[in-house]
Amino acid sequence: MGTYVVTGSASGMGRQATEKLRAAGHGVIGIDIKDAEVTADLSTTVGRRAAAEAALAACGGVLDGAVLAAGLGPIPGRQRPIAQVNYFGVIELLMALRPALARAEGAKVVVIASNSTTTTPLVPRRAIRALLAGDVDKALRAARVFGKNSAAIIYAASKIAVSRWVRRHAVTGEWAGAGIRLNALAPGAIMTPLLAEQLADPKEAKAVKAFPVPVGGYGDAGQLADWMLFMLSDAADFMCGSVVFVDGGSDAYFRADSWPVAVPARSLPRYLVRFFGYGRSKP
Ligand code: NAD
Numbered sequence: 001m002g003t004y005v006v007t008g009s010a011s012g013m014g015r016q017a018t019e020k021l022r023a024a025g026h027g028v029i030g031i032d033i034k035d036a037e038v039t040a041d042l043s044t045t046v047g048r049r050a051a052a053e054a055a056l057a058a059c060g061g062v063l064d065g066a067v068l069a070a071g072l073g074p075i076p077g078r079q080r081p082i083a084q085v086n087y088f089g090v091i092e093l094l095m096a097l098r099p100a101l102a103r104a105e106g107a108k109v110v111v112i113a114s115n116s117t118t119t120t121p122l123v124p125r126r127a128i129r130a131l132l133a134g135d136v137d138k139a140l141r142a143a144r145v146f147g148k149n150s151a152a153i154i155y156a157a158s159k160i161a162v163s164r165w166v167r168r169h170a171v172t173g174e175w176a177g178a179g180i181r182l183n184a185l186a187p188g189a190i191m192t193p194l195l196a197e198q199l200a201d202p203k204e205a206k207a208v209k210a211f212p213v214p215v216g217g218y219g220d221a222g223q224l225a226d227w228m229l230f231m232l233s234d235a236a237d238f239m240c241g242s243v244v245f246v247d248g249g250s251d252a253y254f255r256a257d258s259w260p261v262a263v264p265a266r267s268l269p270r271y272l273v274r275f276f277g278y279g280r281s282k283p
Helices: 012-023 045-059 079-103 125-132 136-144 147-170 193-200 202-210 221-232 250-255 270-276
Strands: 003-007 027-032 065-068 108-112 181-187 243-246
Touching: 003 012, 003 045, 003 079, 012 027, 012 221, 027 045, 045 079, 065 079, 065 221, 079 108, 079 136, 079 147, 108 147, 108 221, 125 136, 125 147, 136 147, 147 181, 147 243, 181 221, 193 202, 221 243
Parallel strands: 003 027, 003 065, 065 108, 108 181, 181 243
Antiparallel strands: none
């Protein structure tokens, strides 16, 4: 049986994942701002450091996996904590936990992203780039021009940035090379306290209800936790840097032809460009 860290363990999908891991016999070190083994505020650098130190002490320096589910929804007025928790609350914690994950045999990490990554229009590249560069103020400035929609924009930017961080790092020697499988899960609208808070606001509710979901309704937090457990299991040994959408079809609805797309030749190593004969004849 393994030892796992779950952030956001007090509510919603993180809570479901915690309960299911425990029911399967694993040990879970829950991290949350309330009601957890480790209570810490992941919106601050100090809180993230304290959370990592406490988790590392509790696991004895070896971790079989982690679920990064703590997050804030796109509620207006919370732009800074959204960026802090949803992006820095994931990546700073993961960097601190990485040595403990590397000490385990075949550790797995699941980061909870969102289908807002591909279904929110006009997210400024500047905001995403700024987050990836560690500059939260610049990211917030880039989102501010969207006025009342800036919370939704910074929410999507935080989830795009965290997904890119996952994909960039998953394939490196420090992660794949150290035997750690790093992947992301991108849910659509899932019935949790986060969504309930959005639905309690008439304006937000109108936007959520008008959003196309081909299968209809909302997702179930327990089912999303089942996906997390699957992505923490040996079934994910060959899974690396994937972003799995479980969103009732909204991503496919908007972007049926956008993915998969071929890699541009400029991103390929030279020998592959030669192998495929680019430049010699047109396909
Ligand atoms: P939730 O509100 O039920 O749970 C989120 C948890 O994060 C809570 O326990 C909360 O206390 C914790 N948290 C928030 N701020 C924190 C902080 N500063 N420090 C420590 N913990 C903090 O929400 P949920 O719907 O289960 O969301 C889980 C994840 O899924 C989030 O990252 C969210 O962005 C993402 N997500 C949710 C939906 C949805 O529709 N519910 C859709 C896509 C993505």
